[in-house]
Amino acid sequence: MFALLFQLPAHPARAQVSPDTFAIGWDSSPIDQINPMLTTLYDGGAWVISHIIYDKLVQTDSYGNIIPDLADNWTYTDPQTIVFSLAHNATWHDGVPFTANDVVFTINHVTANQALYPHIGQYVQNIASAQALDNYTVQIKLKAPDATFFSASLLQLVIVPQHIWASFTGNFSTFTDNPPIGTGPFKFVSWEANSYVQLDANPNYFRGAPHIKHLIIRYYNSVNAMVLALQSGEIDLTSPLLPPTVVSSLTSNPDIQVFTRPDLRYFYLTFNEFPNGTGNPTLRDERVRQALEHAVDKQELAQRVWLGFADVLNTVVPTALGSWHNPNTPDYVFDLNMSKKILDDAGYKVGPDGIRASPTGIKMIYNIDVPNDYSEEYRAAQIIAGWWSQIGVKATPRLMDSGSLGNEEAAWQHDVVLWTWSADFLDPAYFLSMFTTSQDTCVPGCLGDAGWSNATYDQLFTQQSQTTDTAKRQQIIYELQDILTAHAVYDPLYDNDAINGFRSDLFTGIPAGVIPPFFYFGENSLLLNVHPIGMAAQTSATSTESMTSTTSGAGVDLGTIGGIVVVIIVILAAGIFWTRRKKQPKS
Amino acid sequence: MGIGYAVNKLIQTIATIFFVLTFNFLLFRILPGNPFALLFRGPGFSRALVNQLNAQFGLDQPLWLQYLKYLQNTLIGNFGISYTYRVPVLSILVPRLLNTVILLLTATAISLVVGIAMGLVSAWRRGGKTDFAFSTSTLLLYSMPTFWLGLILLFVGVIYFGLPVSGMISLNGELTNPFALSSIVDLSRHMVLPCLTLVLGLTGEYVLIMKGALLDVFTEDYMLTAKAKGISNSKLLRDHALRNAALPMTTLIAINIGLAVGGAIQTETIFSWPGIGLLTYQALLTRDYPVLQGCFLVVAIAVILMNFLADLLYGYLDPRIRTG
Numbered sequence: 085m086f087a088l089l090f091q092l093p094a095h096p097a098r099a100q101v102s103p104d105t106f107a108i109g110w111d112s113s114p115i116d117q118i119n120p121m122l123t124t125l126y127d128g129g130a131w132v133i134s135h136i137i138y139d140k141l142v143q144t145d146s147y148g149n150i151i152p153d154l155a156d157n158w159t160y161t162d163p164q165t166i167v168f169s170l171a172h173n174a175t176w177h178d179g180v181p182f183t184a185n186d187v188v189f190t191i192n193h194v195t196a197n198q199a200l201y202p203h204i205g206q207y208v209q210n211i212a213s214a215q216a217l218d219n220y221t222v223q224i225k226l227k228a229p230d231a232t233f234f235s236a237s238l239l240q241l242v243i244v245p246q247h248i249w250a251s252f253t254g255n256f257s258t259f260t261d262n263p264p265i266g267t268g269p270f271k272f273v274s275w276e277a278n279s280y281v282q283l284d285a286n287p288n289y290f291r292g293a294p295h296i297k298h299l300i301i302r303y304y305n306s307v308n309a310m311v312l313a314l315q316s317g318e319i320d321l322t323s324p325l326l327p328p329t330v331v332s333s334l335t336s337n338p339d340i341q342v343f344t345r346p347d348l349r350y351f352y353l354t355f356n357e358f359p360n361g362t363g364n365p366t367l368r369d370e371r372v373r374q375a376l377e378h379a380v381d382k383q384e385l386a387q388r389v390w391l392g393f394a395d396v397l398n399t400v401v402p403t404a405l406g407s408w409h410n411p412n413t414p415d416y417v418f419d420l421n422m423s424k425k426i427l428d429d430a431g432y433k434v435g436p437d438g439i440r441a442s443p444t445g446i447k448m449i450y451n452i453d454v455p456n457d458y459s460e461e462y463r464a465a466q467i468i469a470g471w472w473s474q475i476g477v478k479a480t481p482r483l484m485d486s487g488s489l490g491n492e493e494a495a496w497q498h499d500v501v502l503w504t505w506s507a508d509f510l511d512p513a514y515f516l517s518m519f520t521t522s523q524d525t526c527v528p529g530c531l532g533d534a535g536w537s538n539a540t541y542d543q544l545f546t547q548q549s550q551t552t553d554t555a556k557r558q559q560i561i562y563e564l565q566d567i568l569t570a571h572a573v574y575d576p577l578y579d580n581d582a583i584n585g586f587r588s589d590l591f592t593g594i595p596a597g598v599i600p601p602f603f604y605f606g607e608n609s610l611l612l613n614v615h616p617i618g619m620a621a622q623t624s625a626t627s628t629e630s631m632t633s634t635t636s637g638a639g640v641d642l643g644t645i646g647g648i649v650v651v652i653i654v655i656l657a658a659g660i661f662w663t664r665r666k667k668q669p670k671s
Numbered sequence: 672m673g674i675g676y677a678v679n680k681l682i683q684t685i686a687t688i689f690f691v692l693t694f695n696f697l698l699f700r701i702l703p704g705n706p707f708a709l710l711f712r713g714p715g716f717s718r719a720l721v722n723q724l725n726a727q728f729g730l731d732q733p734l735w736l737q738y739l740k741y742l743q744n745t746l747i748g749n750f751g752i753s754y755t756y757r758v759p760v761l762s763i764l765v766p767r768l769l770n771t772v773i774l775l776l777t778a779t780a781i782s783l784v785v786g787i788a789m790g791l792v793s794a795w796r797r798g799g800k801t802d803f804a805f806s807t808s809t810l811l812l813y814s815m816p817t818f819w820l821g822l823i824l825l826f827v828g829v830i831y832f833g834l835p836v837s838g839m840i841s842l843n844g845e846l847t848n849p850f851a852l853s854s855i856v857d858l859s860r861h862m863v864l865p866c867l868t869l870v871l872g873l874t875g876e877y878v879l880i881m882k883g884a885l886l887d888v889f890t891e892d893y894m895l896t897a898k899a900k901g902i903s904n905s906k907l908l909r910d911h912a913l914r915n916a917a918l919p920m921t922t923l924i925a926i927n928i929g930l931a932v933g934g935a936i937q938t939e940t941i942f943s944w945p946g947i948g949l950l951t952y953q954a955l956l957t958r959d960y961p962v963l964q965g966c967f968l969v970v971a972i973a974v975i976l977m978n979f980l981a982d983l984l985y986g987y988l989d990p991r992i993r994t995g
Contacts (some may be wrong), residue, residue, distance in 0.1 A: 105844045114953055116755040199727070202720035257727065258757050274846055275754055277763065278953055279945045282844055298844020304837060305949065307942045313836040316829050487702075487958070544700065 103616045104297040106591060107318040111304040114278045119261035119386045120242040121201050123196065123280065133281050133301055133605055137177075138242040138266035141168060141187065142234055145609045148406065148510045150234050152269065153608075154243055155222075163229040163552060164212075170220040174290040176245045184216035189246035193226070198255045207237035229550040231557055235511035243267070269608055278303050291608075295593070295615030306313055314585050316341065321594070325582040327460075328391040328405065334585045341588035344581040346404040350504030350515075351461060353380070353452075353468070353575040354498075358535020361496030364450055366432070366442050372573035375426040376500075377416035384418075386578045389464045394578040399565035400505075400519075402579040403510045408512040410562040413569045418568045423475045432476075439500050440476035448477045452501040455486035458504060464577070465502050494528035496535060502577075503533070513549060516564050519573060520545050536573045592617055674953075676986055684979045691971040693850055693853060695964045700734065702958065707754075720878070730753055745968070750960035754974070760965040763950065768932065768969065771946030774862060775931035778869035783924065785870070786877020793878060794885035795908070805878060813875025821868045821941040826863045835861050837943035865942040869935055880923050884916035917988055925981035929974035933966070972990075 115129030120138050123131040143153040155168040174182040191214040212225040226233065236421035245265050252259055262273045267290070270283035283299040302319055304310040311330050313319045315337065325347060326334075334342050354375050356363030366372050382396035395403050398415035431443040440448045450472075452465040456567065465481035472479045478499065484492070492498050507514045517531065519522055521542050524532030541564065548560040569575065586594050593613040707724040725731045729740070744751060750760035789809065793802040811819070828834040835841060839861050840854070847854050886893060889912065897911050932947065939948035947966055954962035 102843055105842075107842065114957065116753075116953075116957075117757055119757070199723060202723045206720065226753065257753060260758060273844065276945060278949070280842055282842055282846075284844060294690055300842045300844060302837065302842065304944065305943050305952070309810065309825065309836055309941065309943065312826065312829055316833075316836060318836050524863055 090159075093155055103590065105300060106296040106298070106614055106616075107300040107302060108317040108319070108321045108323055109304055109313055110312045110323050111300050111307050112324050114305050115275075115278050115281060115301070117260070118264050118272070118275060118281070119259055120244070120264070121197075121204055122257070122259070122260075123203065128402065129278075129301070129303060131397055133283075133608060134221075134242060134264065134266075135268075135559075136270050136283065136299070136611065137176070137264050137268045137272055139608075140238060140240070140242055140269050142188060142238050144217045144239065144510065146613075150239075151609075154187070160552075161223075164204065166224050166226075166228040166233075166550050167217070168222045168224070170222065171290050172220055174267045176247075176267055177265045177286060178245075178248075180245065182243075182245075182267050183219045184222045185219075186246045186252070187222045187243055188214045189250060190215050190241070190243045193249060193321070194241070197256055197622065202242060202403045205238045210237070229552055231549055232509070232511045232513045236509040236513065238434045239509050256594065269612055270299050271619070273298075283448075292612065294612050296611075297590075299611065309457060311585070312463065317518050317587070317590075320587040320591055322584045322586075325580075326584060327394040328581075328583060331391075331393070331583060339587060339589035342583065343594065344393060344583045346395055346402060347506070347582040348402060348404045348510075349504050349506045349581050350400070350402040351458075351502065351577045352397075352400065352462070352581040353577065354501050354533045355572075356496060356498050356500075356533075356535060356572075357573070358496045360527070360578050361535055362556055363497060363499045364446065364448070366446050366448055367431065367450070369442070371426055372569055373431040373434070373575075374416060374447070375423040375430075375475065376477065377575045378419050378423040378573050379475050379477075380416075380468055380577070381418040381471065385467060388467065389460055390578065390580050393581040393583060395581075396578045397576040399569055400542060400563055400574055400576050401561070402515070404579060405510065405512055405515075408561055410565040413562075413565050414573075415569065420471065420474055427475065436624075438476060439478050441545040450477065450479045452479050452481045453484050453492065453498055453501045454481060454488055454502045455489050456483050457486050458481060458502075459503075461502050464644065476658055496527065496529065498533070500532060512561050516545060516548075516561070519568060526642050534573050536571070538567065538571070541567050577642070590617060591615065677983060680979055680982050683979070684975055687974060687975050691968065691975070692742065692745060693738075695967045695971070696738055699960050699963050739751075740966070742921045743751050750965045750968075753962045755957050756959075756962070760961045763962065764947070764965050764969060767945060767947050767950045769832035770944065771932065771948065774865055774868070774944060774946060775935065776928075776940075777862065778866045778873060779927055779931050781866070782870045782873035783877055784852070786874045787881050787920070789874070790878040790881025791885065791908075793882045793897075796891065797882075797886060797889075802882075807876040808825075809875035811875075812871045813879070814982075815872070817868065817872050817935070817937040818941060820871060821865075821938055824864050825941060828867075834864055839945060861942075865935075865944050866937050868938050868941075872938075876923065876927075878921075880919055881916065884919045885912055888912045888915045914988075920987065921981050921984050921988065925977040925984075926974065930970070930978035933970035 099495070108359055110129050113129055115133065116131050117123065118134060118137075120131070120134030122315045123134060141153055141155040142150050142158075145151050152171075154171055154174060156171050158166055158168045160166055168187075170184055171182070176182055191208055191211055193202055193206055194208045198208070198562055202391055210227050210230050212227045217223055229411045242600045249267055263273075269286050269289040269291070271286045273282040273284050274498050275281040280303060280438070283301075285297050285299070300319075302313070304313065306346045307327060310319070311326065311334070314334075334340050335566065342494070353376075355367040355376075357368050357373075359368065386392065386396055388393040399401070399410050399413045401409045425438055432440040432448065434440050435447070442448070452469060454462045454465050454596075457600055462481055462483050465479075469479040469481055489498075489501065489503075493501065505515060505518075519532060519534065519538075519541060520538060521537040521539075523530045524534055525534075525537050529535075544567075546558055548557050548564065551560060569576075578665045588594075591614050593615050594610065618669040678706075707721045707728075707730070722731070729737060748761075750764070752758065753760055753763060756763055786809075789805045793805045796802050825836070827976035829836050839858060840847070841857050868891075894907070894911060897907055902911075933951075935946075936952050938944065939946045940952050943949065947969065950962065951966040953959075954966065
């Protein structure tokens with residue numbers, strides 16, 4: 085907002101940071117601890133940082149493909165047994181060699197402490213046993229075949245050093261893990277919670293040392309400050325994403341490259357379909373939901389709410405998941421007459437007040453609740469309410485505290501909710517899991533918020549989770565998406581783009597179209613690829629600096645002048661008013 | 672008599688602190704949502720995991736039991752373990768308190784000196800051009816929303832003066848000695864913008880109160896008498912006016928220094944200054960009850976203690992109060 089108000093001159097001096105120091109800004113969930121086992125959603129910052137210090141058995145490249153990390157390669161000896169050959173030359177940051185015992189220790193440690201580690205604990209639930217066959221070979225046995233074992237579990241399971249963690253005797257729920265000793269490409273230097281983390285390149289990293297010497301992650305409390313920091317050179321990359329409103333101010337700066345990719349989340353409308361819920365019962369009627377979905381123009385919403393930086397969705401699997409997203413699922417086209425016809429045919433007649441009512445007399449009056457941490461979506465809810473009013477449905481958008489909204493959903497008291505789901509792994513299972521009967525019909529609620537149940541869906545979902553053949557699994561995943569859309573369980577609206585800015589004048593190596601938020605996936609690939617543009621470029625950058633500083637000194641922009649003039653006029657006007665009023669009684 | 676007055680005030684102070692303890696506990700639990708209910712929307716989280724965390728931190732117990740435990744722990748100086756940082760609250764509070772005090776005391780001291788001086792000049796030359804200029808400009812700045820003023824200063828300071836955007840120190844990937852001269856210079860550079868924001872916001876209050884208090888005194892009969900006796904202007908101001916105007920200023924200074932400990936939530940948030948204000952803001956977002964309780968308790972105790980001190984000072988400054 086302010087970035088637009090002020091016509092920013094090109095970047096001033098990049099004073100504090102040396103050219104081989106890469107600094108990343110972060111303005112999302114807090115960085116409140118660095119113990120990789122205790123991190124939760126709220127320390128998403130810490131979570132991704134611990135993935136840079138620590139390694140997993142496998143990782144993803146910048147495009148989301150699973151590639152070796154601590155495991156060089158792996159083979160399935162049967163559908164439930166996997167043998168991993170580990171890297172021979174990996175060492176912990178304190179110099180101790182990494183071996184298979186560390187992997188076994190980590191898995192056993194997490195399994196034994198699942199109560200302490202609610203987040204990471206869920207990823208070992210399907211592991212029956214882990215065994216070191218020799219120093220560099222690990223065999224993992226699963227309780228059941230698991231299609232998501234790599235794409236979900238192993239991508240989250242950071243491997244910790246046995247020689248440090250086994251010697252800690254206190255309570256692991258308050259283990260600070262400071263300094264964290266990992267095997268990753270960057271070593272821990274110092275940190276201040278919710279402020280910054282400083283890391284050094286690990287010259288002995290077993291897949292080759294990074295090109296940058298230092299890595300800094302800096303926490304910002306507002307996106308305005310982060311954008312300003314990118315422009316002033318305090319940081320070189322923003323994360324996890326910027327609002328679309330700042331894009332125009334960044335693209336005008338030749339030193340900054342803006343890149344966008346579909347985000348791994350999507351926005352949707354959910355309807356309270358739970359049979360014992362206290363929301364408006366007309367929403368349990370599939371025809372009503374279909375009529376409501378025909379009365380939402382997703383293209384228009386994406387354009388008006390996200391300025392076009394969003395892709396409309398026909399299913400609940402976002403397009404960022406690539407081939408898992410079913411592009412052929414038929415969607416409900418925007419057609420108000422169709423909506424009216426469906427409702428007329430179903431016996432929902434328009435009353436004298438212009439509001440339709442069910443054959444049993446229940447009026448179609450709904451709240452559309454929006455969580456306050458996505459306040460831009462309130463606008464979407466208002467636009468939707470406008471369309472719905474044209475088909476005889478009265479909808480009231482309400483902005484709610486997300487905690488209260490969560491409680492409302494858990495008690496099945498909501499009507500319609502506009503919210504978002506995001507995944508922390510590159511697999512469609514999470515997005516689809518919340519529609520299974522076990523997750524969607526709990527009191528108080530479990531994961532789902534539609535309260536829908538379907539035996540065929542449940543059976544297919546179980547089937548896909550055990551199908552390790554990708555092509556066969558894809559067919560089932562497509563079918564699951566078809567079922568959900570056909571029954572109008574949700575109205576998936578759009579997945580937004582993750583927009584970020586990068587100092588392309590100082591660094592190079594961010595591949596175009598990396599998976600966002602690139603932090604969760606392919607973070608190592610990305611950070612190993614970034615390198616400073618040589619000294620020649622550095623001096624040219626300095627000369628630009630001196631040029632811009634003279635131009636900005638001479639020509640202060642119109643916005644600032646305008647602002648100052650307005651303030652002066654106000655003061656003068658007030659002054660004249662005051663002096664006149666004071667003089668009157670005297671004369 | 673003097674001792675009785677102090678003891679009376681002390682008892683009042685302790686009662687207030689106890690009330691604050693209770694209020695702190697209830698206030699955050701009335702807030703909608705709870706620390707872990709917010710989590711379930713996170714990637715890979717479910718309500719079952721949330722229940723597990725609730726049990727781990729005792730949030731599944733009845734409220735009165737939680738309250739008794741909280742009272743018991745606070746009395747022995749145990750502020751609890753933060754839900755998000757997973758370390759004792761005091762170990763987070765103390766360094767943040769230090770950061771806040773550095774910023775806020777500097778700002779308060781500057782605005783106090785500037786504010787008293789401007790208020791004095793305004794009152795002395797009441798109705799004149801200087802008074803008009805001082806009064807309007809400070810009133811304008813005083814009524815400006817801090818976050819707006821802060822953002823404007825941030826943009827201007829960063830773009831035209833090359834000042835740092837956020838935090839207390841520059842990061843170059845290396846550990847620095849906080850007591851080296853270069854570190855102190857660096858800290859001052861980081862302090863310019865937040866300090867300026869605070870000074871601009873705080874000064875107006877001092878100017879207005881100082882001016883108001885002095886104008887009240889100036890209209891008293893004894894001032895006219897003193898003037899008639901031929902006492903010089905400076906002596907008149909020092910011995911007769913300032914002494915009497917000191918009373919409302921003492922209260923204001925005491926309250927402001929007490930509040931200073933609480934940090935300045937908006938200023939610290941805009942400039943990412945890692946103080947108590949920012950800590951409170953972040954703890955509120957994550958509903959970190961122990962940290963919130965700790966922050967509020969520290970602020971409340973600081974304000975109450977400073978008020979207690981002000982009360983005692985009152986007794987010294989104005990003998991009528993000791994008996995009345």
